[in-house]
Amino acid sequence: MATSATSDQLLVIIDPAARQADGESVRIAKDVLSAGARAKLCLPDGPEEFARALARRGARRPVVVGDGRALTRAVTLLHRRGELAGCALSVVPVGDTALAESLGVPGGAVAAARAVLDGVERRLDLLVDDGDGVVLGALRIPPVPVRAGAASPVPLSAVRPWYRSLVRTLAARPARMSAVPAPHAARLRVEVDGRPVVDTDQPVEAVSVTPGPAGVASVEVRPLSVGAEATPLLASGHTVTVTGAEFRYRTDAAVSGPVRRRTWRVVEGAWSLILPAGH
Template sequence: MVVDPVARLTDGESVRIARDVLRAGSPGMKLRLADGVEDTARALARHGGRRPVLIGNDRALLRTVRFLHDERDLERTALAVVPVGNGPSVALARSLGLPLDAVAAARTVLRGGTRPLDLLVDDEGDVVLGGLRVERPAPPAAPAPSRQGTVPPGLPLRRLCHTLARTVLPQTAARGGRRPPEASARPEPAAHRLRVEADGALLAGPDRPLAELSVRADQGGGLAEVVARPAGDAAPLRARARRVTVTASGDGFRYRPDADGLAGPAVTRTWTLRPGAWHLVLPPDG
């Protein structure tokens, strides 16, 4: 049993409850209070034939799966997890079917069943458990604010009157429900110009800008679910595939895998779905 240090800091009471339930149900269980990422990795490297139990949030779960994947130990290891953290920090665990209550999660570790789950692996060897979302490009910079209405020192009286009129009239129009043209101008939301291929078939091209793109592992289906939403009111483009390739020109694109930080920029990236590539202990009815 490895306790992530963030879990102890954010919710020590849930950690204590889970530890007590696990010790009562499995007296021979060994406890490791990890001091950091490297300490967690050392504990996992020495799990031998024993089932590793992780107490922590989504990021701790991601690091654990990545470590086992890098060590080529993922497919033969059944991982048990007690999620500890606030709502957003354990959203991935919830989506995978893990209970968020400390007692229920600890009992799942003791009495649950092992279920094979699908995994997305990119062309650099990184893994995605649930899904990824391509981030929207930064919008164009807003124009510099107008200096209209400022009165330089020493301005002649006639010019001063004209300046005040240009300042007051637009404000009066705004109070009457009308906005001056320069006030209504806003940068248009940026869109993606990407080439998206699903199993070699073109789903979206750079000639059709996308407002959103997501790729998710459809657990149990053996295929990834791809959703590309064109800019505007067009219907989403959907596909199910084993292999998804996204290509962008210029500076590339950024994407957010699972609950992790922003990745990229990448000019091209391919994700391949590997069915049943890892195993998670879930409730018997999960």
């Protein structure tokens, strides 16, 4: 569902990392927003000032100028204050634009700023975990490559000259296949709505969870493949629980953990983002 973003009073919060990463894009965003609306600019020095500015926004629509971490920080703060459902967020992505673009925000500063002024409010689903963390885009538990007993390489500068050519020759040869598989697969139990998709007796290379439409999460589990590529295991549901040995997981632009158990649930239409009218 989409509604027009009618307020022309903006609180433009410019994340410190954005100012360092691309000052020109920040300047462009400020110029476009200030020309099209009554914009109050805020340049916080760190997360605490960022949080205070967002909390004191009043009737102004908050606009985050920054990367995926800054957008996730704003959503998390509003979620934990119980204000997320009633606050329409806008973002002008600067720096790492991948998360914002995956949500439908234009990547360029001009186009993104124009979407803030002329776009529409769209309700989006959200993953919320049992530790009160949020996931806007996707959750991934990546493979953890381990090379048991691997020694640190010796720099050629430390090798005698007559031996360097031999070292180069050996290094250029393809390595022999080991009898033990190189990838270190995770042993996890993945449940969707209480039903197991995979258990710890079946090693997996990766797990991904994405909030989909209508309050349903899409889950993909990739079993460890030795030889032919294994067929991914697919499931969908409202809650996803992962249990196993300590594991880390990537959510949007950050890595969290290690944990032994975590449950995510989908909250349908939990937050609003201003997107281009045609999106």
